[in-house]
Amino acid sequence: EAGVTQSPTHLIKTRGQQATLRCSPISGHTSVYWYQQALGLGLQFLLWYDEGEERNRGNFPPRFSGRQFPNYSSELNVNALELEDSALYLCASSRRFRHNEQFFGPGTRLTVL
Amino acid sequence: DQQVKQNSPSLSVQEGRISILNCDYTNSMFDYFLWYKKYPAEGPTFLISISSIKDKNEDGRFTVFLNKSAKHLSLHIVPSQPGDSAVYFCAASGGARDDKIIFGKGTRLHILP
Numbered sequence: 305e306a307g308v309t310q311s312p313t314h315l316i317k318t319r320g321q322q323a324t325l326r327c328s329p330i331s332g333h334t335s336v337y338w339y340q341q342a343l344g345l346g347l348q349f350l351l352w353y354d355e356g357e358e359r360n361r362g363n364f365p366p367r368f369s370g371r372q373f374p375n376y377s378s379e380l381n382v383n384a385l386e387l388e389d390s391a392l393y394l395c396a397s398s399r400r401f402r403h404n405e406q407f408f409g410p411g412t413r414l415t416v417l
Numbered sequence: 418d419q420q421v422k423q424n425s426p427s428l429s430v431q432e433g434r435i436s437i438l439n440c441d442y443t444n445s446m447f448d449y450f451l452w453y454k455k456y457p458a459e460g461p462t463f464l465i466s467i468s469s470i471k472d473k474n475e476d477g478r479f480t481v482f483l484n485k486s487a488k489h490l491s492l493h494i495v496p497s498q499p500g501d502s503a504v505y506f507c508a509a510s511g512g513a514r515d516d517k518i519i520f521g522k523g524t525r526l527h528i529l530p
Contacts, residue, residue: 337517345522346421346506346522346523347461347506347508348520349518349520352517360516360517362517394460394461396460403510403517404449404451404466404510406463406518408461409460410458410460411460
């Protein structure tokens with residue numbers, strides 16, 4: 305069974321640009337979660353999608369947004385990038401309402417210059 | 418407001434000895450607790466969990482203890498092995514369907530030869 309995949313592995317952008325990160329969940333999983341791991345911080349919850357709808361959102365500004373597609377894959381968009389957005393962005397997936405059983409992808413390292 | 422706290426950023430333990438990782442939480446609504454392990458360049462992987470109706474859960478070399486009155490949990494690894502060197506994240510959730518998982522900042526465990 306293939307695990308959660310994320311692309312790209314690394315992404316370098318400059319301040320003010322937009323970044324798009326992608327995630328494909330494990331087959332059979334309908335929920336996708338996004339986390340930010342900045343240097344010195346733990347995993348900060350960003351967004352949770354299930355069945356195409358946003359189920360919950362962390363304490364992040366609106367320039368962090370995302371969506372979930374009919375095939376359950378997901379995109380995270382970060383607009384107007386700031387230097388402090390540099391972080392590892394992790395995606396996880398789970399079966400519906402099994403948020404305590406999340407499987408993580410390897411992450412996308414976003415660097416904002 | 419950090420609801421899940423791992424106050425030790427790092428811990429070094431001799432191979433073969435017991436590793437004890439600690440975690441404190443502030444939200445009394447949390448009723449499910451998890452430990453994740455993360456190697457560099459990989460996503461976190463689930464290690465062990467415990468429901469608030471229990472005070473101990475054991476899985477091989479890993480045991481998690483929960484003290485609800487103190488809002489404290491700990492992960493014991495016995496005996497510690499070189500492959501246990503990783504970052505360990507404590508996490509908690511409220512158990513409701515729309516509750517997100519809140520992660521701590523992590524503790525880096527070094528197993529010394």
